[in-house]
Amino acid sequence: MRTIYIDKDYHCHTANDGTMTTVETDFFDGKCDAFVEGYCYDTGNGYPQIYPWKPLEELDNAQREYEQQLLAEYEAALAESVPLSELEAAYQEGVNSAYD
């Protein structure tokens, strides 16, 4: 579930400028801010409609870039972490030392 903010034109925002309506929705779970801000959360007909007001292709491209960035950060974090084999070796050394 994510908190978003709706302006008077039903455009979605990720920050409230003090004039917007707060909405909780899971529609944008995992989506980047640029994706969210290209959508409308429209209640003008008395029920929620969630649809893109910017070209969907543009929003998809922004989301792909965001996910690529997340992946790159994850891979960088993995590269800096201690290899599992070293962790296992250190654990085993600790276990063995208890019997010294």
Place this chain on the structure above:
Amino acid sequence: MSNTVPLYGFGGGGGTALNFSVVGNPQPANPKENTIWIDADAEITSWIFSATQPETATEGMVWIATGATSTAEFNALKKNGIMIYPLNAKQYIGGAWAEREAKSYQNGAWVEWILWLFNYGKQDFQWKARGWKYSSSSGSFVAVVPSVVTNADGSISFTINASSGYPSGGMDLTEDFDLTDIKTLVFEYEVTGTITPQTNLVVIPRSAELWNPNTVAVATKSAKGNQTLTLDVTNIKGSYDIAIICYHNTANGGTGTFTVRMKTLKAERL
């Protein structure tokens, strides 16, 4: 492409310079190319093609709304083409505009102006051969085998017994539909039963799952009785699955059954 050509004419027929004619009921048995038939019993006293509603109208006038694309585009003049993209028709009767079905006779067949993805009241419509299928979703929602029936009036109903969890089910297209030239999807339906489900009109990528995290657009209503859901798809280009997905949270709303009766789903053009 022009969508603001203010063509105006008197009477039901066409002039000698015009490449079309506008006629009311009965639908002609041997129409000429570009005959526009309006399902109007009242006399068509005049007609006008315009992107916007006329500011003044007279009894019997037919207003043909025009857009940027159409299923039945045509050249309005015999010489020097003026392309017309008709979308829908209304007739001015008793001080108000009333919708009228309209078709164009082109290349030996009647072409519908409105793209019906489903219409229970029509013997034939463009999407009928490709049809719809029932699916139930899994994941967070409990897959439920429903009772799906085609009613005597041609509508399709599916009934779900919501006895536990988040039972859900829905109908979706058997083939993807190109939304590139479509402005709006309009779904008319009826909900009955002992509980009120959440009914969703969704645009999603083709997938084994009806309800998936990649939903592109959705319109949602929780209500019984005859209802309409409208969804703006103006900025969605390309082909997608369109589905009606209904679900119920028994933890919040209790147990029971609900039936969703699909009546019509139309795709309105830009």
